[in-house]
Amino acid sequence: xxxxxxPDRRNDPAxxxxxxxxYRVVGRHALFPQTSHDEIExxxxxxxxxxxxxxxxxxxxxAAYEARVAPAFQxxxxxxxxxxxxxxxxxxxxPTFQTWSALRRLTMEQRQQAGRWTAIRQREQLARIxxxxxxxxxxxxxxxxxxxxxxxSAVDHHCMPGSYYTEKFPGxxxxxxxxxxxxxxxxxxxxxxxxxxxGHAVVKWVKRNLPDFSPARILEIGxxxxxSSLPLAQAFPDAQMTVVDLGAPVLRYGLARAKSLGVDNxxxxxxxGEDLSRFPDESxxxxxxxxxxxxxSTGALANIFRETRRLLRPGGIVLHVEQPQYAPDMPLFxxxxxxxxxxxxxxxxxxxxxxMDLDSAMIAAGFDAxxxxxxxxxxxxxxxxxxxxxxxxxxxxxxxxxxxxxGATV
Amino acid sequence: xxxxxxxxxxxAKAAGKRPYFLEPQVERVLAITMAIAQELAVSRQRADALExxxxxxxxxxxxxxxxFAPDAAAAAERAMWNQEYIxxxxxxxxxxxxxxxLSDEVASGDVGDELA
Numbered sequence: 346x347x348x349x350x351x352p353d354r355r356n357d358p359a360x361x362x363x364x365x366x367x368y369r370v371v372g373r374h375a376l377f378p379q380t381s382h383d384e385i386e387x388x389x390x391x392x393x394x395x396x397x398x399x400x401x402x403x404x405x406x407x408a409a410y411e412a413r414v415a416p417a418f419q420x421x422x423x424x425x426x427x428x429x430x431x432x433x434x435x436x437x438x439x440p441t442f443q444t445w446s447a448l449r450r451l452t453m454e455q456r457q458q459a460g461r462w463t464a465i466r467q468r469e470q471l472a473r474i475x476x477x478x479x480x481x482x483x484x485x486x487x488x489x490x491x492x493x494x495x496x497x498s499a500v501d502h503h504c505m506p507g508s509y510y511t512e513k514f515p516g517x518x519x520x521x522x523x524x525x526x527x528x529x530x531x532x533x534x535x536x537x538x539x540x541x542x543x544g545h546a547v548v549k550w551v552k553r554n555l556p557d558f559s560p561a562r563i564l565e566i567g568x569x570x571x572x573s574s575l576p577l578a579q580a581f582p583d584a585q586m587t588v589v590d591l592g593a594p595v596l597r598y599g600l601a602r603a604k605s606l607g608v609d610n611x612x613x614x615x616x617x618g619e620d621l622s623r624f625p626d627e628s629x630x631x632x633x634x635x636x637x638x639x640x641x642s643t644g645a646l647a648n649i650f651r652e653t654r655r656l657l658r659p660g661g662i663v664l665h666v667e668q669p670q671y672a673p674d675m676p677l678f679x680x681x682x683x684x685x686x687x688x689x690x691x692x693x694x695x696x697x698x699x700x701m702d703l704d705s706a707m708i709a710a711g712f713d714a715x716x717x718x719x720x721x722x723x724x725x726x727x728x729x730x731x732x733x734x735x736x737x738x739x740x741x742x743x744x745x746x747x748x749x750x751x752g753a754t755v
Numbered sequence: 756x757x758x759x760x761x762x763x764x765x766x767a768k769a770a771g772k773r774p775y776f777l778e779p780q781v782e783r784v785l786a787i788t789m790a791i792a793q794e795l796a797v798s799r800q801r802a803d804a805l806e807x808x809x810x811x812x813x814x815x816x817x818x819x820x821x822x823f824a825p826d827a828a829a830a831a832e833r834a835m836w837n838q839e840y841i842x843x844x845x846x847x848x849x850x851x852x853x854x855x856x857l858s859d860e861v862a863s864g865d866v867g868d869e870l871a
Contacts, residue, residue, distance in 0.1 A: 390796040443776040462765035500771030
């Protein structure tokens with residue numbers, strides 16, 4: 346062999362790399378926790394774990410479902426599997442599903458531990474930075490009287506200990522810092538540099554479909570640290586953006602993060618989306634929720650839809666971004682896999698929400714059937730550094746940055 | 756102090772009963788194994804960072820590690836490290852095999868009764 350010849354590109358692994366970017370490409374801001382080499386590599390490892398599970402393990406689960414799980418059900422019951430619950434329960438008996446599930450659950454638990462370690466070890470420092478940025482700023486409006494409802498308190502969503510609202514001491518931002526900096530493990534970078542690819546996707550959709558829309562007041566309900574809200578505020582710099590959430594730690598973190606990123610037309614308000622009586626009727630031109638509806642309850646969803654109807658000005662829009670609904674044409678295997686988070690990742694309303702007739706819920710809240718909006722969006726990211734969801738063929742049931750939009754105009 | 760807090764709280768349980776997909780004993784061992792797998796990845800990346808930094812500073816040439824040929828003494832030390840490492844990891848197998856060769860071993864609690 347001629348030692349001077351260049352290596353064949355086909356044998357160069359780096360030329361064919363397809364997977365999450367190195368965590369070091371994420372965007373940082375004043376509140377972003379400091380991360381050591383080892384902390385970064387834990388996140389890289391866990392992001393690759395999720396990639397491996399979705400790309401290399403799930404196909405085996407699917408093959409087992411088709412080759413033995415569904416046939417065994419048919420043989421035992423004299424009829425095929427008829428709904429996603431039967432499919433999931435049948436899968437629970439199969440070693441491929443058991444092992445994939447155990448590893449997926451463990452990866453989430455390891456992700457929480459890794460992120461919490463990083464946030465907790467520096468939480469006094471983070472609280473000080475947040476206080477320096479937000480003390481006496483009227484754009485942070487906390488309300489200690491807000492009651493955390495059972496749909497948030499009963500189990501910690503996505504196995505995040507303490508959820509969005511628990512604080513260890515006054516001014517604590519730990520749970521915001523954990524949520525923000527280590528979400529990369531689940532998204533694998535599909536939400537982009539500032540985990541804001543969902544917000545940019547919504548802005549792109551609005552600018553394309555409603556080119557003349559020029560909102561003065563925008564509300565995001567359940568906006569946590571503002572990942573999806575800031576792109577809206579940035580896209581409409583003359584508008585005033587309001588983010589409401591139940592959790593003080595994420596709101597403190599959110600305002601400090603926004604200011605550090607140079608986004609000033611945004612306020613963070615502690616409130617339940619079910620009771621936004623602090624805002625008069627017709628207060629907003631645009632109300633947004635992003636990957637939020639699945640963390641509610643049937644009653645809360647109805648209350649929130651009613652509040653959005655009350656709060657919208659004539660000519661306004663409401664948009665909800667969510668994972669796709671369980672349509673009859675969605676294979677039962679896919680439905681069962683998408684349901685996994687509801688049963689095994691502490692997303693209790695996920696299953697029920699995704700089978701709801703959202704159109705009817707919107708109409709029941711007072712929206713006209715003729716004014717309903719349906720669409721689809723995928724995460725918008727800096728494609729030089731981050732994977733593009735549109736080109737990503739890996740299906741990580743329920744977690745891919747490809748969403749449905751349901752909304753309405755008034 | 757945050758370090759002690761992190762030791763206590765980073766691995767806290769999320770609210771909600773944990774599902775098990777395998778026999779709990781098996782899933783527990785898998786959980787520990789995956790945590791160790793994670794830490795092995797971290798160590799591997801750290802060694803890689805070190806190599807790259809040494810190369811950037813001109814202290815290590817490309818291919819030098821792959822071409823590294825330990826002398827006899829170093830080779831013996833490295834081989835022994837592997838032997839020791841494997842023996843540590845597979846301690847349970849060694850002990851179960853030793854136990855298999857014993858027909859009627861007595862448990863300490865039973866000896867306690869005997870000695871009472």
